[in-house]
Amino acid sequence: xxxxxxxxxxxxxxxxxxxxxxxAVIFGLLNVINFSHxxxxxxxxxxxxxxxxxxxxxxxxxxxxxxxxxxxLGVVIEKTMLRWLYxxxxxxxxxxxxxxxxxxxxxxxxxxxxxxxxxxTPELLQGATDLGFMVMPNYxxxxxxxxxxxxxxxxxxxxKTKLGAYLRAGTENPKLVEAFGINVPLMVTLTxxxxxxxxxxxxxxxxxxxxxxxxxxxxxxxxxxxxxxxxGMGSIMGSILTxxxxxxxxxxxxxxxxxxxxxxxxxxxxxxxxxxxxxxFGKEK
Amino acid sequence: xxxxxxxxxxxxxxxxxxxxxxxxxLMKLLCFSLFACAFNLLIGYTGLLSFGHAAFFGAAGxxxxxxxxxxxxxxxxxxxxxxxxxxxxxxxxGALAIRRQGIYFSMITLALAQxxxxxxLRFGDFTGGEDGLQGVPRGKLLGxxxxxxxxxxxxxVLAIFVFGFALIMRTVHSPFGQVLKAIxxxxxxxxxxxxxxxxFKLMAFVLSAALTGxxxxxxxxxxxxxxxxxxxxxxxxxVILMTLVGGMGTMVxxxxxxxxxIALENKLGDFGTFMALQTGIxxxxxxxxxxxxVTGLIxxxxxxxxxxxxxxxxxxxxxxxxxx
Numbered sequence: 001x002x003x004x005x006x007x008x009x010x011x012x013x014x015x016x017x018x019x020x021x022x023x024a025v026i027f028g029l030l031n032v033i034n035f036s037h038x039x040x041x042x043x044x045x046x047x048x049x050x051x052x053x054x055x056x057x058x059x060x061x062x063x064x065x066x067x068x069x070x071x072x073l074g075v076v077i078e079k080t081m082l083r084w085l086y087x088x089x090x091x092x093x094x095x096x097x098x099x100x101x102x103x104x105x106x107x108x109x110x111x112x113x114x115x116x117x118x119x120x121t122p123e124l125l126q127g128a129t130d131l132g133f134m135v136m137p138n139y140x141x142x143x144x145x146x147x148x149x150x151x152x153x154x155x156x157x158x159x160k161t162k163l164g165a166y167l168r169a170g171t172e173n174p175k176l177v178e179a180f181g182i183n184v185p186l187m188v189t190l191t192x193x194x195x196x197x198x199x200x201x202x203x204x205x206x207x208x209x210x211x212x213x214x215x216x217x218x219x220x221x222x223x224x225x226x227x228x229x230x231x232g233m234g235s236i237m238g239s240i241l242t243x244x245x246x247x248x249x250x251x252x253x254x255x256x257x258x259x260x261x262x263x264x265x266x267x268x269x270x271x272x273x274x275x276x277x278x279x280x281f282g283k284e285k
Numbered sequence: 286x287x288x289x290x291x292x293x294x295x296x297x298x299x300x301x302x303x304x305x306x307x308x309x310x311l312m313k314l315l316c317f318s319l320f321a322c323a324f325n326l327l328i329g330y331t332g333l334l335s336f337g338h339a340a341f342f343g344a345a346g347x348x349x350x351x352x353x354x355x356x357x358x359x360x361x362x363x364x365x366x367x368x369x370x371x372x373x374x375x376x377x378x379g380a381l382a383i384r385r386q387g388i389y390f391s392m393i394t395l396a397l398a399q400x401x402x403x404x405x406l407r408f409g410d411f412t413g414g415e416d417g418l419q420g421v422p423r424g425k426l427l428g429x430x431x432x433x434x435x436x437x438x439x440x441x442v443l444a445i446f447v448f449g450f451a452l453i454m455r456t457v458h459s460p461f462g463q464v465l466k467a468i469x470x471x472x473x474x475x476x477x478x479x480x481x482x483x484x485f486k487l488m489a490f491v492l493s494a495a496l497t498g499x500x501x502x503x504x505x506x507x508x509x510x511x512x513x514x515x516x517x518x519x520x521x522x523x524v525i526l527m528t529l530v531g532g533m534g535t536m537v538x539x540x541x542x543x544x545x546x547i548a549l550e551n552k553l554g555d556f557g558t559f560m561a562l563q564t565g566i567x568x569x570x571x572x573x574x575x576x577x578x579v580t581g582l583i584x585x586x587x588x589x590x591x592x593x594x595x596x597x598x599x600x601x602x603x604x605x606x607x608x609x
Contacts (some may be wrong), residue, residue, distance in 0.1 A: 088592075092588050273384050
């Protein structure tokens with residue numbers, strides 16, 4: 001019981017980690033808090049379901065295709081809309097992406113209502129493995145491993161490679177980086193595309209575990225916002241660790257005090273705000 | 286002088302309105318207008334974007350509903366209970382949220398409001414859970430005037446609205462309001478001038494929350510029920526949209542925005558049915574349920590094309606024509 005809830009917490013935690021990581025990367029370069037992250041996560045899951053139900057494509061194809069489509073959509077959003085807001089107050093970015101969220105959710109609701117669509121677990125990952133101290137469903141293990149891998153690769157690329165160095169420099173001083181001959185606007189566009197593709201990837205991973213509904217994203221994004229407030233958006237590793245940690249805390253709460261599990265992340269946020277207002281890994285600008 | 290004439294005409298129109306329109310709908314418009322005006326006090330005059338105003342609006346509704354239905358309090362005290370609930374939650378939320386700046390502030394208010402929402406789900410005895418709090422009686426004003434007549438209640442609600450609006454106007458034009466504007470324009474400078482910025486922000490937040498509570502309490506009284514819709518984050522989004530459409534930082538903008546958005550919500554279903562009949566496309570029938578699609582579209586259009594809102598654009602147009 002305890003171990004399985006812990007695993008479940010870890011699964012949720014890896015979703016939090018992937019989403020808050022995407023938010024942090026986008027915020028770093030674009031100065032926009034991407035409210036539509038939740039809606040694009042939902043879209044990733046929905047596209048996976050649609051591809052499998054309508055076109056008969058396999059889970060593995062959709063795991064690549066769905067983030068790609070959402071990433072392209074992200075590029076379009078950035079090119080046509082977000083681009084015009086960079087010089088304005090941050091709040092307009094939040095408002096615009098909030099509007100996009102309502103729009104995307106509304107479109108899916110108008111076609112599919114609010115009922116859930118089931119997505120089958122791929123054959124390869126069905127069943128469970130007996131580890132002796134607990135029985136572990138294979139798919140859940142896969143989710144944790146896959147998302148951790150994606151998070152770590154992202155961290156590596158940003159912190160340890162040349163491309164990442166450009167990105168970090170762009171976060172610090174975009175004008176200077178542009179003067180060195182780097183195409184910053186292109187970098188910004190691709191970053192946004194990558195960030196939302198990450199959200200869609202999380203969505204596809206989540207699809208077989210939870211029912212795919214048009215509303216699955218907005219409930220999650222609010223929790224992820226709390227995670228971001230707790231962790232601060234200054235550090236990539238910080239986002240990953242905070243996400244995982246809060247997932248585990250949530251899982252443990254389900255064991256000891258189930259009624260509390262939906263609010264525990266918010267409570268942690270309150271405590272962090274009281275004790276360390278800048279967030280665990282944050283530095284106040 | 287011009288403005289005073291304008292307000293007088295508007296008041297006369299409001300007095301005559303229930304003889305033309307449907308009183309309950311008009312009262313709903315007044316409640317949401319007050320809600321949007323209270324919200325505008327923060328975003329338009331203090332520069333704080335709260336994403337949690339649904340918490341005050343809904344919680345006030347629940348407290349007022351319970352006060353009058355289950356605790357047997359008279360009309361006035363029940364309203365006050367709602368206002369107090371809004372103000373108290375505002376005090377707690379504000380005190381936490383102003384510890385962070387800018388975009389974090391918005392995220393914190395959103396997360397805390399979500400806690401209130403979960404609270405509403407959890408304490409079903411108090412809120413009626415998914416069914417909501419039903420059958421809230423209207424009671425009697427000062428123990429004598431029966432409010433079960435829509436027309437009587439309309440004038441009471443109008444008086445409440447005028448009181449709230451006047452209070453906001455007074456606040457904005459007071460020295461206190463000037464400090465708020467200074468904080469909005471340039472916070473470091475306000476600090477360097479010796480103002481305790483956090484205290485001013487908190488006071489503005491609590492005032493806005495209390496007035497939002499008044500709006501929520503009145504709305505429950507008018508409609509006779511209160512549901513989780515009012516505490517949901519989409520309600521916080523809706524009030525932002527009303528203010529944005531009408532014009533942030535303008536006095537009458539939020540009222541116009543509220544009227545447009547509420548009318549749209551009410552009529553969109555009819556419009557969809559009409560379109561489905563005309564074009565034969567079944568999908569239009571779903572328009573009523575998927576209001577969020579249309580509100581989202583308006584959001585995007587507003588942010589990209591006319592950020593100043595309707596009233597703001599009009600003011601800017603006249604401002605250009607005769608430079609002061």
